[in-house]
Amino acid sequence: MRIQLFLIACVVLLAQCTPREKAALPGPVAIIPEPAQLQTGNGYFEINAQTVIQLAADTGNVAGVAHYLSELLHGASSFEIPIKKVDTFTTGHAIHLRLIQGQPAESYSVTVSPDVINLEASDAAGLFYAVQSLRQLLPAAIETKDHQTSAWTVPAVTLHDAPRYAWRGMHLDVSRHFFSPDFIRTFIDRMALYKFNTLHWHLTDDQGWRLEIKRYPRLTQAGAWRALNNQDSVCLEKAKADPTYALPEEFFRTSEGQRQYGGFYTQEEVRDIIAYAQQRMITIVPEIDMPGHMLAAIQAVPTLTCTDESSWGKLFTTPLCPCEETTYKFIEEVLSEVAGLFPGPYLHIGADEVDEATWITSGTCAGMMKREGMKTARDLHGYFVNRARQIVEKLGKKAIGWDEVLDSNADTALTVMYWRGWVKDAPVKAVTRGHELIMSPTSHCYFDYQPDQTSLKHTYFFNPVPEGLTPGSEKRLKGVQANIWTEYIPTEDRLDFMTMPRMVALAEVAWSQQKDWDSFQERMGIHYGRLDALGVHYRLPDIPDLPQHVVFTDTAHIALTIPNGITALRYTTNGTLPDSTATLYHKAFTLDTTATLKMVSYGAHGRAGNAYTIRYEKQTYLVGVTPANTKPGLACAYYPSHRSYRSVEKFVPTDLKATVPVPSVLIPDIATATDGFGLAFTGYLNVAEKGIYTFYLSSDDGSVLKIGDRLVVNNDGEHGDREIGGQVALDKGWHPINLRYFDGGGGKSLTLLYEGPGITKQAIPATALASEKP
Numbered sequence: 001m002r003i004q005l006f007l008i009a010c011v012v013l014l015a016q017c018t019p020r021e022k023a024a025l026p027g028p029v030a031i032i033p034e035p036a037q038l039q040t041g042n043g044y045f046e047i048n049a050q051t052v053i054q055l056a057a058d059t060g061n062v063a064g065v066a067h068y069l070s071e072l073l074h075g076a077s078s079f080e081i082p083i084k085k086v087d088t089f090t091t092g093h094a095i096h097l098r099l100i101q102g103q104p105a106e107s108y109s110v111t112v113s114p115d116v117i118n119l120e121a122s123d124a125a126g127l128f129y130a131v132q133s134l135r136q137l138l139p140a141a142i143e144t145k146d147h148q149t150s151a152w153t154v155p156a157v158t159l160h161d162a163p164r165y166a167w168r169g170m171h172l173d174v175s176r177h178f179f180s181p182d183f184i185r186t187f188i189d190r191m192a193l194y195k196f197n198t199l200h201w202h203l204t205d206d207q208g209w210r211l212e213i214k215r216y217p218r219l220t221q222a223g224a225w226r227a228l229n230n231q232d233s234v235c236l237e238k239a240k241a242d243p244t245y246a247l248p249e250e251f252f253r254t255s256e257g258q259r260q261y262g263g264f265y266t267q268e269e270v271r272d273i274i275a276y277a278q279q280r281m282i283t284i285v286p287e288i289d290m291p292g293h294m295l296a297a298i299q300a301v302p303t304l305t306c307t308d309e310s311s312w313g314k315l316f317t318t319p320l321c322p323c324e325e326t327t328y329k330f331i332e333e334v335l336s337e338v339a340g341l342f343p344g345p346y347l348h349i350g351a352d353e354v355d356e357a358t359w360i361t362s363g364t365c366a367g368m369m370k371r372e373g374m375k376t377a378r379d380l381h382g383y384f385v386n387r388a389r390q391i392v393e394k395l396g397k398k399a400i401g402w403d404e405v406l407d408s409n410a411d412t413a414l415t416v417m418y419w420r421g422w423v424k425d426a427p428v429k430a431v432t433r434g435h436e437l438i439m440s441p442t443s444h445c446y447f448d449y450q451p452d453q454t455s456l457k458h459t460y461f462f463n464p465v466p467e468g469l470t471p472g473s474e475k476r477l478k479g480v481q482a483n484i485w486t487e488y489i490p491t492e493d494r495l496d497f498m499t500m501p502r503m504v505a506l507a508e509v510a511w512s513q514q515k516d517w518d519s520f521q522e523r524m525g526i527h528y529g530r531l532d533a534l535g536v537h538y539r540l541p542d543i544p545d546l547p548q549h550v551v552f553t554d555t556a557h558i559a560l561t562i563p564n565g566i567t568a569l570r571y572t573t574n575g576t577l578p579d580s581t582a583t584l585y586h587k588a589f590t591l592d593t594t595a596t597l598k599m600v601s602y603g604a605h606g607r608a609g610n611a612y613t614i615r616y617e618k619q620t621y622l623v624g625v626t627p628a629n630t631k632p633g634l635a636c637a638y639y640p641s642h643r644s645y646r647s648v649e650k651f652v653p654t655d656l657k658a659t660v661p662v663p664s665v666l667i668p669d670i671a672t673a674t675d676g677f678g679l680a681f682t683g684y685l686n687v688a689e690k691g692i693y694t695f696y697l698s699s700d701d702g703s704v705l706k707i708g709d710r711l712v713v714n715n716d717g718e719h720g721d722r723e724i725g726g727q728v729a730l731d732k733g734w735h736p737i738n739l740r741y742f743d744g745g746g747g748k749s750l751t752l753l754y755e756g757p758g759i760t761k762q763a764i765p766a767t768a769l770a771s772e773k774p
Helices: 002-022 063-075 124-137 181-193 230-238 267-279 295-300 325-341 363-372 377-394 403-407 426-433 455-460 471-476 492-499 502-511 517-534
Strands: 037-047 052-056 083-086 094-099 108-112 116-121 152-161 167-173 198-205 252-255 258-262 283-290 346-350 398-402 415-418 437-439 477-482 549-552 556-558 568-572 589-591 595-602 608-618 630-632 634-640 658-662 677-687 691-700 703-707 710-715 722-730 733-743 749-756 759-763 769-772
Touching: 037 108, 052 063, 063 083, 063 094, 063 124, 094 124, 108 124, 116 124, 124 152, 124 181, 167 181, 167 502, 181 198, 181 267, 198 295, 198 477, 267 283, 267 325, 283 325, 325 346, 325 377, 346 377, 363 377, 377 398, 377 403, 398 403, 403 415, 403 426, 415 426, 426 437, 426 471, 455 502, 455 517, 471 477, 477 502, 492 502, 502 517, 634 769, 691 703, 691 710, 691 733, 691 759, 703 722, 710 722
Parallel strands: 052 083, 052 094, 094 116, 167 198, 167 477, 198 283, 283 346, 346 398, 398 415, 415 437, 437 477, 549 608, 549 722
Antiparallel strands: 037 152, 108 116, 108 152, 252 258, 556 589, 568 595, 595 608, 630 769, 634 658, 634 677, 677 733, 677 769, 691 722, 691 749, 703 710, 703 733, 749 759
């Protein structure tokens, strides 16, 4: 009898526990972007079949937010969440949505207790961001849409939040490579999750015209399709080893026997995408890039140029002609359709990278320049920009241009988007003139630049406030944006890899007032599971503190920390690339001879991630030298080049212009060539103690460091600003140093730091450098 009673009690207990066992239990609180104020409480709120969303009867335009929340919860649940308008809010399985007066735009608060969830905001956008924070409080399984879970639990918290910047943007180029309407909606969803509010949609360029213009059907009939170009060829070659580079078959057609790549969006598709974005509080800013980058349009309408033909110049394509009224008639007719489609306040006119050669040789332009008192082609550029801006304003929009507009007399009504990271004074010049400013510099915000193990932290510590900006002019800084140019990004998976998780880091830059790298890393580690549930093909997290070159004199000890998001790490020490059968790392090990360690990380579902190569080199200590007849500092040879160097090995002796003294490794004032140059630093480095020294060489573009006869850092080739470290075993004393650097035209960035016995990572002091006297 006692056993029977025990069994009955167990059955009753199990029956009572069933709903709780099916409930998805709350995990750690990990909200990105980090809220301004967050306090955790006790217990949790359970969302189940009895839960209802309540709106105040007089609530304004927040019904859409309520429906979004209801659909979000229903999508991964076995129940629906009804929405009710009420005169009085009730507790018990209720989620309240309400607007409150007197708060900053987009601000919100979330209060979760075991009895009720309160979402309050200043406006509908703020309520939507409250929903995104609530979404991130829920388990990652909420993203899976499996319709099985019978309850969801939300930890008790209280948070208050507001954005740092009004413009929190992501840019997407669909001209170089095309992306389907479905993926654009997916991309918008990812932006919404992390509280971005602006999608800058780059719809036209030399490689393709992607927007239907009914007045000019040939823009898409001809301009939306192309024979494969050199960028496609690079992608196809890379696709042999990495399928994320393969051009999708869905974007090919055969026309007159020729296989062509491309695609475009109909106006109806664009309206649907805009509506989808509006529901997620995202404004879409279309870009019709002009007067340069117009090859796709010019091939359809050749009379748009000063020469009535299209071609490539030295660097860029033939632009629109700024001196003929037919150009402005075309622009107004095109932009009138664009403005009619996109309800947002802004329209981007590009105005970057213009080859002005055909303007200079045009008789029509010569006549205009004489009449208008213009002296240079830059004056023509300013004239065009102002005419285009006037057309945009006539259509009821505000115009945005890339920062080249500052090189001419652009009107201050034009908003400036700063991208040329090497033009250091452009942001301050923009706000000083009175322009609104959006920061998207190459240094931190170009997500088409190949990511590495430093990229996420580099993005996270981006300071959008340009140096020299006065407090009074900071109000003109509207916000930040990342740009994704797709020359070598042909697929959704490749775009995922290039943007995530850098996009998440930038979200915190754009939204949060404070920065805490350790906290972000911890929260990001939790968010990898959410990205897995969403099916995002993100770049797996990096093994922390992983060197690229390790020098040792006896044995090397390899002890690695495996972060969240990595399920396995496999390695080889013979220089071959590891596969899924290679040795699995599970504990530290040692090396006693020179070896190349190669590793590959693996993520959810066995997805191969990042490959690493570390050169472990056993060295003897490099013996010092005794230089004679020296002076402080280094000698720097300057090679201005008209052939655009692509490697430090390609310097041409006849290009040498001068050799000048410099106190340390820096770009001297003499290096003024804008189309590329090389520098060669020579001299001696003094180290006070015998030991292993690490050198960190950062440059945009290539650089190579040698000490004595040893290669220490190889950072050669064309690339954005990146840091590479290397080590060398040095006896105390003086050692020959040789550093070569090239700028391919634009980047102009070079830094050398070091650390060693008793030296923390720092610039090499001038007292430790010397060069021979002439």
